[in-house]
Amino acid sequence: MKLLRKRRKYISPPALIALSFLFTxxxxxVLLKLPFATKVPITWVNALFTATSATTVTGLSVFDISSTLTVFGEVVLLLLIQIGGVGLMAFAVAILIILGRKVGMKNRIFIQETFSYQSIGGTVKFLREILLFVFITEGIAFIAxxxxxVPEFGWKDGLYYSVFHVVSAFNNAGFFxxxxxxxxxxxxxxxxxxLSGLFVIGGIGFVVVMDVIQKKSIRQWTLHTKVMIYGxxxxxxxxxxxxxxxxxxxxxxxxxxxxxxxVWTSYFQSVSPRTAGFNMVAMSDMEESxxxxxxxLMFIGGGSASTASGIKLTTFIIILLTTLSxxxxxxxxxxxxxTIKTEIIFRSMAVAAVSSxxxxxxxxxxxxxxxxPFLPLLFxxxxxxxxxxxxxxxxxxxxPVGEIIICLVMFLGRIGPLTLFFLLIRTKKESYHYSYDHVHTG
Known part of the structure; x- marks a missing residue:
């Protein structure tokens, strides 16, 4: 027991992030496999695929949601999307705050790691602001x-469709x-x-949103915020x-x-691939270009510490800037x-390489x-x-094997390539330095 407790203390934030997604x-x-969650029977692999897609806020589905899931199943899907978008551990910490419990250093470090917050101090307040912003934004969008x-679908369906698609859009899930x-x-x-406003705000990153809200002038924005907004x-x-x-x-x-x-439809189709997943035209009918x-756009994705995935826009910009420089x-x-730190450049290169x-x-x-065919599989x-x-x-x-492969890809895409890297490889700082030599490249 002592050994288990000792090991539990040393679970790293990246491992905790991965485990929280896996647990969800x-x-x-299990919930989607319950008899009253579906109108027609689905396999365990189908249930796993759908749960993975919802938790990783992807939106891929092996069946039609409205004709397969009951209202209970759709609510389960909605909860998975909301938890997956913000993070299970973030909600767990929020519950501790509501109950008046003390938030320990381990949880503060986790919040810092999850949302790419720069300091330990103020993490609890930062989490409060994030959750408040999430629910206020979703609430306003729901009303709008x-x-x-409601006039088009009636009160019952109109309200239900609104809440479902608002949560799906803000969390960049793409379920419909x-x-x-x-x-x-x-x-x-x-x-x-x-809807596009929701997934752009959700995908830009909570750190950026909080920075824009709190800073009175554009000049006070951090470099990360400026890169994300202008980019x-x-x-x-x-x-x-x-x-x-x-x-x-x-x-x-x-x-x-x-x-x-x-113009409107082109705009929607240009912002949706950066991980929202909605479409207003049939994807198979689009030109190959x-x-x-x-x-x-799907590979680039959204912002760090957001509901979006991909290699992240900042990573893409850093690589592009380094190449031009x-x-x-x-x-x-x-x-x-x-000036961009060398560490950031190496990290960007590593993220792109591992993702590829x-x-x-x-x-x-x-x-x-x-x-x-190759193109649909690549897509x-x-x-x-x-x-x-x-x-x-x-x-x-x-x-079924293909579904499992896609499940793994969705999971790895959501936790991020760097989290995967830290889980598999133990890094250590070298205390020595070799002499330089030349290698021909290009």
Whole structure:
């Protein structure tokens, strides 16, 4: 017993994050397998896949949610999404706060690790502010969406659809209750603004949101906040323009819409792949150039310590900046009058390399287990890793082995490549230094 207690004390925050997600997935699997959770029987693998997809806020599903799950099953799904988006341990700490219990140093370190908070001091207050912000934002969006959906679907369905899609959107889950995702609302500015606003805010990162709220001036923003805000605005604008141009004359997607509706739909399709997973056009009908751009956006993902996954926008920008700095002969990359630490550059390279490796291995395995075209398998794999939920329509056709592979990819994508790295490898600082030598590259 003493040995077990001793080991328990030394569970690292990365391991605790992984275990909390795994625990939530297992509980969700059992709940979804209950007879009254589904209208038709589902297999244990189907239940595991759905629970994993919800907890990792992905949105991929092997069956139609509304026609397969009962109201109980959909509520379970919604709870998994909310817990997966913010984090089980964050809710556990919040319960301790509500009960008036003392939050120990281990829990404070965990909060710091989960939300990329810079200091131990003020972590409890920071968690309170995050949870308050989450529920206020979801509450406002729920009211706003209900104003448009209650007259269309009635009080019961209108309110239910609103709360489900608001939680799904804010947590970047991408689960939906309509047969054709959000395609019936293509070009609808009200729905687009509310839902896209939710997954952009949720995916930008809680640290960034708190920084923007607390700081009176843009000059006071941290470098991370500036990179995320400006990077998000530029990337969204550029990809909206590219998708508008590439899909403008595609009659299967936005070709038959008015110009303004084309712009709105292109905007939605440009921000959704950065891990929201909703779509207003059939993904399989999009041009291959649009699908390639979507793959890149899914790989990039959202912000650190957010409801989004992927390699993260800041990682992508650091790698891009480092590459440009090399070609310009700049030894130390910098932006906004701040120099980027070498440690951050190495970390960004490691994240991109490990992420690419996970995608490659999973895709390699899927090409052996699934008799499907390469592009849909690649799209499914990147979507799973980025916890996006977009698909070219092959999810329901995956074999049980294929479902397990995608489950693992979703799990690894949600906990993050660095968490995986710290779980598998014990790092140590070298106390010595070798002499330099030359290696030919490029």
């Amino acid at each position: 997935i297992l509980i969700g699997t 969406l209900s104003i448009f959906w 209750l309509f047969p054709d995702n959000l395609m019936p609302f293509a070009g609808n500015p009200e729905v687009i603004i509310i 998000t605005l530029i990337l969204n604008a550029m990809t909206t323009l590219f998708l508008l141009i590439m899909e403008f004359h595609n009659h299967k997607t936005i070709g038959d819409l008015s110009f303004l509706d084309k 649009s699908l390639l751009l979507t793959l890149l 090399y070609f310009r002969g700049i030894s130390e990359p910098h932006m906004f009058n701040r 490796g996970v995608i490659f291995v999973a895709l390699f395995l899927l090409t052996m287990t699934e008799k499907m 499914e794999t990147v979507s799973a890793f980025g916890t996006v939920g977009l698909s070219l329509g092959i999810t329901s056709d995956l074999s």
